[in-house]
Amino acid sequence: MPVTIKDIAKAAGVSHTTVSRALNSNPAISPETTERVQQLARQMGYVPSAVAQSLLSRRTQTIGMVVTTIADPFIVKVVEGAEQIALAAGYSIFLTTSHNKPEHEMAVVETFQRRRVDAIIVTSSRVGSLYSSQLDQIRVPIVLINNQEEGEFLHSVTVDDLQGAQLAVAHLLALGHRRIGYIGAADRPKSNGRRLAGYLAALKQAGVTPDPILMISPAATGDLERGRAGLEVLWAAGATAAFCYNDLIAIGLLLACRQRDISVPAMMSVVGFDDIEPALYTNPPLTTVHQPRLELGQLAMTMTLDLLNGQEAQDRILSCELVVRESTSQQISESANGEYSITSR
Amino acid sequence: MPVTIKDIAKAAGVSHTTVSRALNSNPAISPETTERVQQLARQMGYVPSAVAQSLLSRRTQTIGMVVTTIADPFIVKVVEGAEQIALAAGYSIFLTTSHNKPEHEMAVVETFQRRRVDAIIVTSSRVGSLYSSQLDQIRVPIVLINNQEEGEFLHSVTVDDLQGAQLAVAHLLALGHRRIGYIGAADRPKSNGRRLAGYLAALKQAGVTPDPILMISPAATGDLERGRAGLEVLWAAGATAAFCYNDLIAIGLLLACRQRDISVPAMMSVVGFDDIEPALYTNPPLTTVHQPRLELGQLAMTMTLDLLNGQEAQDRILSCELVVRESTSQQISESANGEYSITSR
DNA sequence: TTGTACGCGTTATCAA
DNA sequence: TTGATAACGCGTACAA
Numbered sequence: 001m002p003v004t005i006k007d008i009a010k011a012a013g014v015s016h017t018t019v020s021r022a023l024n025s026n027p028a029i030s031p032e033t034t035e036r037v038q039q040l041a042r043q044m045g046y047v048p049s050a051v052a053q054s055l056l057s058r059r060t061q062t063i064g065m066v067v068t069t070i071a072d073p074f075i076v077k078v079v080e081g082a083e084q085i086a087l088a089a090g091y092s093i094f095l096t097t098s099h100n101k102p103e104h105e106m107a108v109v110e111t112f113q114r115r116r117v118d119a120i121i122v123t124s125s126r127v128g129s130l131y132s133s134q135l136d137q138i139r140v141p142i143v144l145i146n147n148q149e150e151g152e153f154l155h156s157v158t159v160d161d162l163q164g165a166q167l168a169v170a171h172l173l174a175l176g177h178r179r180i181g182y183i184g185a186a187d188r189p190k191s192n193g194r195r196l197a198g199y200l201a202a203l204k205q206a207g208v209t210p211d212p213i214l215m216i217s218p219a220a221t222g223d224l225e226r227g228r229a230g231l232e233v234l235w236a237a238g239a240t241a242a243f244c245y246n247d248l249i250a251i252g253l254l255l256a257c258r259q260r261d262i263s264v265p266a267m268m269s270v271v272g273f274d275d276i277e278p279a280l281y282t283n284p285p286l287t288t289v290h291q292p293r294l295e296l297g298q299l300a301m302t303m304t305l306d307l308l309n310g311q312e313a314q315d316r317i318l319s320c321e322l323v324v325r326e327s328t329s330q331q332i333s334e335s336a337n338g339e340y341s342i343t344s345r
Numbered sequence: 346m347p348v349t350i351k352d353i354a355k356a357a358g359v360s361h362t363t364v365s366r367a368l369n370s371n372p373a374i375s376p377e378t379t380e381r382v383q384q385l386a387r388q389m390g391y392v393p394s395a396v397a398q399s400l401l402s403r404r405t406q407t408i409g410m411v412v413t414t415i416a417d418p419f420i421v422k423v424v425e426g427a428e429q430i431a432l433a434a435g436y437s438i439f440l441t442t443s444h445n446k447p448e449h450e451m452a453v454v455e456t457f458q459r460r461r462v463d464a465i466i467v468t469s470s471r472v473g474s475l476y477s478s479q480l481d482q483i484r485v486p487i488v489l490i491n492n493q494e495e496g497e498f499l500h501s502v503t504v505d506d507l508q509g510a511q512l513a514v515a516h517l518l519a520l521g522h523r524r525i526g527y528i529g530a531a532d533r534p535k536s537n538g539r540r541l542a543g544y545l546a547a548l549k550q551a552g553v554t555p556d557p558i559l560m561i562s563p564a565a566t567g568d569l570e571r572g573r574a575g576l577e578v579l580w581a582a583g584a585t586a587a588f589c590y591n592d593l594i595a596i597g598l599l600l601a602c603r604q605r606d607i608s609v610p611a612m613m614s615v616v617g618f619d620d621i622e623p624a625l626y627t628n629p630p631l632t633t634v635h636q637p638r639l640e641l642g643q644l645a646m647t648m649t650l651d652l653l654n655g656q657e658a659q660d661r662i663l664s665c666e667l668v669v670r671e672s673t674s675q676q677i678s679e680s681a682n683g684e685y686s687i688t689s690r
Numbered sequence: 691t692t693g694t695a696c697g698c699g700t701t702a703t704c705a706a
Numbered sequence: 707t708t709g710a711t712a713a714c715g716c717g718t719a720c721a722a
Contacts, residue, residue, distance in 0.1 A: 001403065001484075002458075002461070002484065002715095004714095004715055004716085005715070005716070005717095006715080006716095014692075014693085015692070015693050015694080016693095016715090016716080017692075017693060017694080017716095017717080017718085018691090018692060018693075020715095020716065020717060020718090021692085021717090021718095024717085028691065028692080029691070029692080030691060030692090033691085033692085045482045047455070047458040047459055048459055048715085048716080049400075049459070049461055049714095049715055049716070050459045050460045050461065051396055051399045051400050051405065051460075051461050051714090051715075051716095052400055052698090052714075052715035052716045052717090053715080053716060053717080054396045054698090055394075055396050055397055055400055055697095055698045055699065055700095055714090055715080055716080056697080056698050056715085056716055056717055056718090057698085057716095057717085058346070058698075060396065069425075070415060070421050070424060070425065071418075071421055071422075071425065071622075073416075073418075076415050076416055076421065077416075079415060080414075080415065080416065080442070083441070083442060087441070092439050092441070092456060092460060093439065093440065093441075094437050094438070094439065095438065095440040096428070096432070096437070096438075097425070097428060110392070111437060113347075113392040114392055114393060114394070114395045115395045115396070115437060116347070116394055116395065116396050137390045139346075139347065251626050254626075255626070258628070277416075277623065278622065278623040278626050281596050281599075281600070281623050281626055281627050282626050282627075282628070283603070283627070283628030347699095349698095349699055349700085350699070350700070351699080359708075359709085360708070360709050360710075361699090361700085361709095362701085362702090362708075362709060362710075362711095363707090363708060363709075365699095365700065365701060365702095366701090366708090369701085373707065373708080374707070374708080375707060375708090378707085378708090393699085393700080394698095394699055394700070396698090396699075396700095397698075397699035397700040397701090397714090398699080398700060398701080399700095399714090400698090400699080400700075400713095400714045400715065400716095401699085401700055401701055401702090401713075401714050402700090402701085402714085403714075
């Protein structure tokens with residue numbers, strides 16, 4: 001069993017109260033006893049019990065964090081950002097994955113309540129619908145990152161999907177593309193809707209009429225598969241460029257292009273979303289929309305700690321940046337006279 | 346403040362002792378009161394305090410897990426495996442990253458002690474040297490995953506680096522390669538040494554004399570860079586194949602090959618180690634040694650829980666599998682008479 | 691300057 | 707069948 005202040009008290013010949021005060025450098029204690037007690041504590045390898053302290057202070061200095069999966073490089077960065085801030089403030093994180101399973105999420109929340117976490121951070125979940133019944137029970141602050149549902153009662157940090165999508169599609173338009181496809185993900189309704197809106201906004205700004213056949217959302221088991229399926233439709237529809245809901249879909253599309261000998265970017269320009277690490281290793285390296293993932297996590301945690309300190313916290317929306325790599329190029333075609341010219345096909 | 350058993354006691358007109366017993370379905374309590382109390386607890390939204398329970402039981406049902414970084418896809422899988430098992434057993438995980446910084450690791454251990462975690466799991470660290478002074482202070486079980494130092498005092502789960510490396514190099518040898526390079530990582534001394542040993546063992550078994558110039562360990566800022574640097578040396582030394590310490594190094598090498606127009610696998614076969622996700626997306630897809638990462642985490646956690654239940658735990662070594670993709674092929678060269686023949690160059 | 695007493699929420703012991 | 711009491715490790719109001 002670990003050493004307690006009582007053990008130290010016995011060894012030092014003082015009361016446990018004095019030990020407690022000495023260890024906390026309480027000025028009421030004489031410098032000599034303070035020094036003596038502290039040295040003794042060190043010798044005996046004393047480490048205060050956060051459990052006992054929590055019981056008394058009613059604060060566990062603990063944050064519960066729910067993510068769908070840490071296999072997603074996007075989420076990893078968010079967690080890293082959150083951890084940095086938490087650690088610096090003396091908080092520890094209970095990290096749990098939900099794999100998007102409602103029953104899992106319920107259980108996680110229950111666990112967090114039992115553990116008396118001071119606050120909860122949830123990423124990319126449909127909190128609104130699922131938790132609503134449990135939510136009023138929870139007294140601790142809840143901060144949502146990129147959540148898929150609207151809800152006024154919670155605090156949130158979100159990435160500006162619309163602006164990011166607009167950036168991506170504007171880039172393709174500037175390169176001369178007019179038949180630009182969008183491959184969406186219907187299972188993330190909110191963000192998918194916003195990215196689609198950005199796509200449409202960019203087209204509108206360029207005076208291009210959207211073609212319904214180019215806006216698809218293939219049902220598939222995984223994002224990679226979705227990209228593969230997307231290519232078939234878009235290629236048949238005469239698209240010269242594709243904007244994908246995320247990088248994994250884009251990578252799936254890239255793989256399918258290679259199999260069908262569709263050269264990227266010469267025959268098909270591809271843009272992703274997220275800027276995950278693998279996007280650097282693809283062939284060609286993927287042009288994509290970079291989300292400030294680290295910052296997302298940092299901000300969410302900062303916000304959480306602010307709330308715990310009784311401060312107000314404003315919801316935040318972070319903007320994205322376009323990272324141009326090699327999967328996009330001018331939409332060119334050889335014209336009759338042998339010269340290259342931009343075409344709108 | 347959360348509801349306590351005292352609140353329930355007041356509402357039910359019984360003592361808090363009775364409430365506690367009723368909630369735990371103690372047979373000593375009459376069925377009527379039990380039912381009444383349980384229903385009341387549900388209505389009032391009672392959730393027991395793990396903090397108070399821990400203080401009494403001296404068990405927190407909590408595991409501290411230290412990893413170098415969750416940005417490493419390898420580690421992510423290990424964590425996932427560990428989490429599965431922990432969750433099923435009612436344990437929660439404090440996940441912390443150390444980024445290989447000694448001072449960080451010390452702080453983490455200190456935090457875990459304060460939080461009174463029941464056990465600690467550490468991945469890929471040099472525990473032996475760093476922790477030795479703190480180790481005797483810690484009374485809880487410590488399980489090491491793929492640790493970089495020998496030590497009899499701790500429990501461990503390790504992947505069979507030697508066997509995995511042997512598999513990889515034997516594969517290259519079987520394809521006819523004789524000038525096979527090894528690009529190592531000196532900052533992971535233990536596993537690097539074991540993989541090098543596997544490389545040498547395979548060569549020996551095939552009767553190939555190792556050439557020191559082909560066994561390198563480039564000093565570089567990151568693994569990707571290491572791969573780049575490695576290519577220069579190996580290419581100059583006339584290597585036709587390279588076995589890399591890990592996939593990231595292999596990917597770095599792949600990127601460098603593309604820049605220098607060295608076609609893979611026609612001119613250079615490449616094998617990695619780990620089988621991380623990005624290895625699927627490279628061009629060409631990477632042949633690599635698959636580590637049972639999920640199992641590694643599961644086993645470590647199972648072992649930990651066994652130890653907590655007072656059982657003995659045997660150290661384990663898991664074996665690897667070779668995953669052949671498209672970055673390796675027969676070592677062929679056009680001979681004078683126009684036919685293809687295997688050469689040893 | 692130091693010590694006594696109490697409480698944080700829960701369970702276990704003993705008594706009624 | 708139920709209740710009063712103590713204990714887990716710590717911090718704090720109050721007393722000395």
